[in-house]
Amino acid sequence: MFNLRKKSNEAEVAATKPRTGGEDTPWTNAQAAYEDRVLRVQAQIANWRMFAFISLGIAGLAVGGAIWIGAKSKFIPMVFEVDKLGQVVAVKALHGDEAVTDPQRLVYREMFDLIENLRSVTTDRQANNxxxxxxxxxxxxxAERYVKTELRKAPPNDVGANKTVQxxxxxxxxxxGKSWQVDWEEHSFSLAGEEIGVARWRATVQYELNPSPDEKVFRSNPTGFTVTEMQWQEVVK
Known part of the structure; x- marks a missing residue:
């Protein structure tokens, strides 16, 4: 009787213990599932850690680039060469030990002078000429033929007998290419100095840069700035 009860207790204990080996039991399935879940979590952690380091590296490069750009000078030193009359005859941008000529700045200045010389009117005939x-x-x-035709319509010396134009x-x-647009205002004043009105004008200009070997021409036009085509018209509001 005692032996039967002992064997029965041993069987119950054995039934409650997990079985080892290759047997398909709830215990082995649960253990496999747990190990699989742990491995997945570890893989995800490793991936996120890798992405975090990559993002940190990209952010570091971006910050370093921004600092490098911000540290660079925003000012370009320029050297202006002028003649005895104060007119700009050469412009150079300095980059270290090198000097680079910027012809566009010369053309820009020439455009201003061209319009002022052709359209300004004073009461002094000699100054106009x-x-x-x-x-x-x-x-x-x-360009020369066009300007001569336009100025014949209102000769500056005749206009200067009644008013001045600034x-x-x-x-x-x-x-x-070599085509520019120039916009300007013409302020008319009576001989008494009272303002008559303001007119707005616009011109299209095409130019060439051909310095002349002739010393006399070179002194008056060292850059060789020459306008080949030109037209202007009043801008109506």
Whole structure:
């Protein structure tokens, strides 16, 4: 009787213990599932850790690049060469020990001078002729013929007998290639100094840079700035 009870207790204990080996039991299935879940979590942690280091590296490069760009100088030193009359004849941008000529700045200045010389009017006939002479020294071909035709409609010396015209160039913009657009205002004043009105004008200009070997021409136009085509019209509001 005692032996039967002992065997029965041993069987119950054995039934409650997990079985080892290759047997398919609830215990082995639960253990496999747990190990699989742990491995997945570890893989995810490793992936997120790798992405975090990559993101940190990209952020570091971005911050370093921003600091490098911010540390660079935003100012470009320029050297302006002027003649005895104060006119700009050369412009150079300094980059270290090298000097680079910027012809566009020369053209920009020439555009201002061209309009001021051709369109300004004073009561002094000699001053008008001097300005026109400087302006026509920059014209050739179709541009010269066009300007002569336009000025015949209102000769500056005839206009100067009744009023003066002050020219204020507002902008000179490069369009395409060697074509520019120049916008200016003409402020008219009576001989008593009272302002008569303001007119806005716009011109399209095409130019060439051909320095002349002739010393006399070179002194008056060292850059060889020459306007080949030119047209202007009043801008109506």
């Amino acid at each position: 001097s300005r026109l002479s400087k302006g026509f020294s920059r014209l050739t071909g179709a 020219v204020i160039v507002r902008s000179a913009l490069r369009l395409t």
